[in-house]
Amino acid sequence: MNILVKKSGLMSTLQDLGRIGYQKYGVLVNGAMDSFSSRLANILVGNKQAEAALEMTMLGSTMQLPAGIIFALTGADLGATIDGQPVPSFRPVCVTRDCLLMCGFAKQGCRGYFAVAGGFDVPIIMGSKSTYLRAKIGGFDGRALAAGDVLKVGTPAPTMQLFVQQIMRKYGANAAFATVPWYAPGTFIFDDNVIRITRGQQYAWFTEESINNFLNEPYSIALQSDRMGYRLEGEALQYKEKRELVSEPVTFGSIQVPADGNPIILLADRQTAGGYPKIAQVVCADLPRLAQRKPKTSLHFQQVSLAEAERLYLQQEKFINKLAVVIQQKLTEVYN
Amino acid sequence: MNNVMKIFMEAKMQPLGEAAIQVSFGDRIDPQLCLCARALAAELEKNPFPGLKELEVSYTGVAVFFEPLILIREKIEKANPELSHSYQVVENYIKTLLKKIKLSEADVAPRVRVPVCYGGEYGPDLEYVAKYHKLTQQEVIDKHISGDYLVYMIGFAPGFPYVGGLPEDIATPRRETPRLAIPKGSVGIAGSQTGAYPLETPGGWQLIGRTPLELFRLNDLEHPSVLQAGDRLEFYAITPGEFKRIAAQEGSVAK
Secondary structure, three states, rough: EEEEEEOOOOHHHHHHHHOOOOOHOOOOOOOOOOHHHHHHHHHHHOOOOOOOOEEEEEEEEEEEEOOOOEEEEEEEEOOOEEOEEEEEOOOOOEEEOOOEEEEOOOOOEEEEEEEEOOOOOOEOOOOOOOOOOOEEEEOOOOEOOOOEEEEEEEOOOOOOHHHHHHHHHOOOOOOOEEOOOOOOOOOHOOOOOOOEEEEEOOOOOOOOHHHHHHHHEEEEOOOOOOOEEEEEEOOOOEEEOOOOOEEEEEOEEEEOOOOOHHHEEOOOOOOOOOOOOOEEEEEHHHHHHHOOOOOEEOOOEEEEOOOHHHHHHHHHHHHHHHHHHHHHHHOOOOOO | HHHHHHHHHHOEEEEEOEEEEEEOOOOOOOOHHHHHHHHHHHHHOOOOOOEEEEEEEEEOOEEEEEHHHHHOOOOOOOOOOOHHHHHHHHHHHHHHHHOOOOOOOHHOOOEEEEEEOOOHHHHHOHHHHHHHHOOOHHHHHHHHHHHHEEEEEOOOOOEEEEEEEHHHHHHHHOOOEEEEEEEEOEEEEEEEEEEEEEEEEEEEOEEEOOOOOOOOOOOOOOOEOOOOOOOEEEEOOOOOHHHHHHHHHHEEEEO
């Protein structure tokens, strides 16, 4: 089965959970900005969590979908419609006849995820289907989607065939699509509470006043923010003394501070190493919520211990793995 | 080697978020620290712990990325309640490993030879670099070949080496206006750095030559990058004819 891209949207790229193991060769990790939503979308269509999904930024794509395809939308609410009918998010949707899926501007959140049963059939480069824009490799031809692109869909998990039959018999009468009466809880990513951080490696390089400002004042996400990093605007941060740092590894959520004092949060397309002092590190569990923040919105940071950060991470992992089990049961249960 | 033991014993470990640890052997650019980092990475690759995801070697140390979910089941004695469980498991593991590492000259300094066709269309800035230092083009080439180079880190772009060891008397500032596209394989000078571009990219380096080697091979999953952190690097001059011949051979092994 093929999907024809009619309109690309602002920036739509295929991303999975990243290219792991090649940073030592200078290869970026890439991968979904909001990995929770990407994993959830894949779970909902019976795929492995690490399968690639289409990440649509701020403005979604319009795609011609073939009859028989099963998809799920998670993450940002892009106001998706088929034949003028709203398409519900956070649940599997079966397409009963060829139709046009239209996604618009993000009403809530910043990045929408579109997964299809069977996954996207694109080459696996260094263990990943993620698009590496700067090196022009991975994903669809190493680039963001453009109108006219044809995305090949892989073979769905065997359990999904029974799911389609059941759902069509029960709900798929006349409409262009059919779905289930239940949905997965995936909207916590829109919660705009504080973003929790742990101390960065050069935390002690900053003045006490700067650390107070960082933890108590709001920081706004600048317009020139992208998958590589969020530039923040707010109280400028200062070092106690001018010191040179030899470039060292960074990771998703590292908050580095260049000499101008404006922090930058490094994200999915970050470089493998950086030479600016790092004041803090966003906890893994808050990265999905961070990725859903639009430019020009403001952030508050709260410091937690490394032990607490780990507890939050384990809690979120247990949550999604439990969701995977429950959804898998739902997908295979027979509707009477 | 006693000195190396001391460097290992004084290694500093810090969390890099809750899923990675940064091991640092110092805070300066120094060939010995680089070799220590490379030795630790090699030891970890030989003896990985459950949950190890990947390693990244940098100028002064190694970042070790791991999966906390797997490590949470390991027991630790005298846990620190402020630090995470998985961090402490990995920290203990690395401390034990550092005590066991034995460095031998043979496994720390492999030499990679990189052929370069200097000047002409391959090195459009060679003339400028020569004039800048009041040298002949051949003198610049000789000095560039004579350098004792060490690859400190691979980064910036796939397979791009950060190389130390350029003779100071040919160190040259970057071009005032960067080029929009530097051809793949270009060998250049930027300040006291030298290096080779594995892929076509924009950049402001002074281009003195080009290598026909495919420095980054997408289809080689084990060693996509010809160079690795800690490699000794040697440049040698080739003619345009040899360039074409090697490039043709390389074309068949790379994508």
